[in-house]
Amino acid sequence: MRVVIAEDLALLRDGLTRILDAYGFKVVEAVADGPSVLPALTRHRPDVAVLDVRLPPTFTDEGLQAALAARTQLPGLPILVLSQHVEQLYARELLADRGGGVGYLLKDRVSNVGQFIDAVRRVADGGMVMDPEVVSQLLARNTGAQRLGDLTAREREVLGLMAEGRSNAAIAGRLFVTEKAVSKHINNIFSKLGMPPSDDDNRRVLAVLAYLNG
Amino acid sequence: MDSSVRAVVRQQIRPGALAAVQGLAVALLSLTTNAVLFALSVVSLALIPVFGIGFALFPAVTVLVRLSLRLQRRLSRWCGLPIATPYRPVPADAQLGTWKRFRWVVGDSATWRDFAWLIPGAFTGGACLFGFVLVAYGLEGVLFVPLVLYLNVDWYGYGLFWPMDNILKALLSAPQGWLILFGGLAVAPWLVWLHFRFAGFFLTPTRAQELALRVRHLAATRADTIDTQAAELRRIERDLHDGAQARLVALRMSIGLAEQLLADDPAAAQRLLTEAQEASGHALAELRHLVRGIYPPVLAERGLDGAVQALALAVPLPVDVDVRLPGSPPAAVESAAYFAVAEALTNVTKHSGAARAWIRLRHHDGSLTMVVGDDGHGGATPDAGTGLAGVRRRLAAFDGTMSVTSPPGGPTVVTMELPCELSSRRTSPSSGTG
Numbered sequence: 001m002r003v004v005i006a007e008d009l010a011l012l013r014d015g016l017t018r019i020l021d022a023y024g025f026k027v028v029e030a031v032a033d034g035p036s037v038l039p040a041l042t043r044h045r046p047d048v049a050v051l052d053v054r055l056p057p058t059f060t061d062e063g064l065q066a067a068l069a070a071r072t073q074l075p076g077l078p079i080l081v082l083s084q085h086v087e088q089l090y091a092r093e094l095l096a097d098r099g100g101g102v103g104y105l106l107k108d109r110v111s112n113v114g115q116f117i118d119a120v121r122r123v124a125d126g127g128m129v130m131d132p133e134v135v136s137q138l139l140a141r142n143t144g145a146q147r148l149g150d151l152t153a154r155e156r157e158v159l160g161l162m163a164e165g166r167s168n169a170a171i172a173g174r175l176f177v178t179e180k181a182v183s184k185h186i187n188n189i190f191s192k193l194g195m196p197p198s199d200d201d202n203r204r205v206l207a208v209l210a211y212l213n214g
Numbered sequence: 215m216d217s218s219v220r221a222v223v224r225q226q227i228r229p230g231a232l233a234a235v236q237g238l239a240v241a242l243l244s245l246t247t248n249a250v251l252f253a254l255s256v257v258s259l260a261l262i263p264v265f266g267i268g269f270a271l272f273p274a275v276t277v278l279v280r281l282s283l284r285l286q287r288r289l290s291r292w293c294g295l296p297i298a299t300p301y302r303p304v305p306a307d308a309q310l311g312t313w314k315r316f317r318w319v320v321g322d323s324a325t326w327r328d329f330a331w332l333i334p335g336a337f338t339g340g341a342c343l344f345g346f347v348l349v350a351y352g353l354e355g356v357l358f359v360p361l362v363l364y365l366n367v368d369w370y371g372y373g374l375f376w377p378m379d380n381i382l383k384a385l386l387s388a389p390q391g392w393l394i395l396f397g398g399l400a401v402a403p404w405l406v407w408l409h410f411r412f413a414g415f416f417l418t419p420t421r422a423q424e425l426a427l428r429v430r431h432l433a434a435t436r437a438d439t440i441d442t443q444a445a446e447l448r449r450i451e452r453d454l455h456d457g458a459q460a461r462l463v464a465l466r467m468s469i470g471l472a473e474q475l476l477a478d479d480p481a482a483a484q485r486l487l488t489e490a491q492e493a494s495g496h497a498l499a500e501l502r503h504l505v506r507g508i509y510p511p512v513l514a515e516r517g518l519d520g521a522v523q524a525l526a527l528a529v530p531l532p533v534d535v536d537v538r539l540p541g542s543p544p545a546a547v548e549s550a551a552y553f554a555v556a557e558a559l560t561n562v563t564k565h566s567g568a569a570r571a572w573i574r575l576r577h578h579d580g581s582l583t584m585v586v587g588d589d590g591h592g593g594a595t596p597d598a599g600t601g602l603a604g605v606r607r608r609l610a611a612f613d614g615t616m617s618v619t620s621p622p623g624g625p626t627v628v629t630m631e632l633p634c635e636l637s638s639r640r641t642s643p644s645s646g647t648g
Binding site: 053054059060061064084085087088089092108111112137 | 491494495498499502505506511512514515516520523524527528
C-alpha cells in the first residue's frame, strides 16, 4: 500500500516511515510543510495519507486544512490525521463529508505500533478511526441526552468501541463476549436510537458519530 | 390615538415626574445634610487648636461628608451626569483620631473642594424642590380644585384667584393647574440636571486627581498581574517537576532495568517495557494538559472564534455559540478572553444545574464583550469561590471588567468586557487551503 506522510519533525517523520516500511507499506513521499501536502497527494494519489495537524509555515492547523482540501479535490482519499491534542471541533470537520476513510488520532497512539498500523489499515480500507479520547468526550457530552439515556451500560460501552472504529470481532474480544452478543447489542442500540439496521459498518459508525455530534 | 398618548406619557410626563421625585430627594438631602455638615466642618476646623479634639473630629466629619456626597454621586447617575470619586485611598495604618489620618484628610484637595461645595450645593439642591412643588401644586389644581368646587367651599382659592368666589374663576382654575403641572414637569429635569452639573464642577476629580487615580489603579492591577503570573509560573514548575519530569525519571529507570534483564529474564524485561510505555503515555497526557493551561493549541490554530467553539463542544451540555468578530484581538487579550469564557463555562457545568447555555462575543467601540449565560438556578456571586474572582483579576490586568447577574432561580448571565483593538481577520478555516 502506498502512503504519503506529512510531518515537520524529522525524527518523527523517519520514525513513521520506518514503522510503515516495516509493516509492508510503501512511503512514496514524506513532506515537511503544509504547502507541499496537496501537490504530493495529487501527484501520487496514495492509498492512504498520514498527516500531522500542525505544520510549517504557520504552525497552526495547516495539516488539517490540507486534509480538508484534499478530501474535496480527491473525494474519498483515505486520510489519517495525527495530532498532539484532540479537538471535537476537528473531528467534526474531518467527518463532515462522510466520505469514509478518515482517522483522527493522538500522536501518542503511534507508540503502540500494532494499534497504529491497524488504524492506518482500517482508514485505507475506507473505515473510520477516532481517538478514544474524542469518543469519551463525545459520550460524556451526551450522557444527559434523552435517547442515549435509554442505553444500558454495556450498550454504551459497545457504542463507544464502535465509535472508535472497531469491528464486531474486536469488540467481542475486548468485552469477552461472543460476536453474536455484540451484534445483538448493536441492533438494540440502533433500534433505541431510531436508526434502521444496515450492512455497512462504516456507515453505521458514521451515523452514530453524527448523532453523538448533535 | 392610544399609542400617541402613550408616547407623550413616555417622552414627556414620565421623565418629568421622575425628575420631580428625584428633585425632592436631592433637595431633602442637600437642605438637611449640607448645612449641618458645613457647620460641623467649621466647628471641627475651629477646634484644631484645641489639641486632640479637632484632629480627631475633622477626619470624622470628613467621613460623614463623604458618605453624604457618595449619595449625591449615586443620584447624579440618574440624570446621566456620573461624578467619579476623587479621593485618595486611606493609608492602611491610619486609625481614626491619629495624626496620619488627619494628614491624609487635610492633604487631599478633594476634601477642600467638597467643603467648598457644601453651601452652594445646598442652594442648587434646594432649588430642585421648586420642580416638585410646581408639579404638586399643578396636580392640586387639576385634581383637588374640582373637588373643592363640588363641595362648594368658598373660602378656598387657587393660583391667581383667591378666594375662588365665582364660577368663571373656578373654571379658569383647571387650565391654570394644567399649565403649572406641565411647567413643573418641564422644569424639574432641568433643575436636577443643573444641580448635578454644578456639583460636577466641585466634585469631579480634577485632571491631576484623575491621573493619580489612574496610576493607582494601574499599580494595583499590575501588582495583581505580576502576582498571578508568578503563581502561574510556580504552578507550571511544580506540575512539571512533580508530574512529567518524575514520570520520565521513572521511565528511564524502567527502561534501564529492562535493558539489564533482557538477557536473563526476557519476560520480566517485556513487562517493564510495557510499563514504561504506559508511563510515557501518562507523561505525554500530563504535558498536553499543561500546554493547554499555558496557551491552548486550538487558540493558536483557530483564534478566539474557533477556540470558543471548541470549548462549547467540550462542555457536557448544549451551548449556543454566537461569535461575530471582524478581526482578532492581540494574542494576550485573546488568551485572557479565552480563559475568562472557559472559567465562566466551567462554572455553568459545575454549579448552575443548567440544561442549556449560550455564549456571545462581539466587538463594539474598542471593547470586546463576552457574554456567557445559562438557564440554571442562579445564585452565582463573583465574591464567593475563586473562579469568577480569578476571572475578574485576569480581566483587570487588561482594564477589563466583569459583571454577574444571577438572581435566585436564574438565569445567570456573566458579562465580561475587554478594551482592545482588533487586527485584520485571520485566514478562516473554510478559505484556507494549507
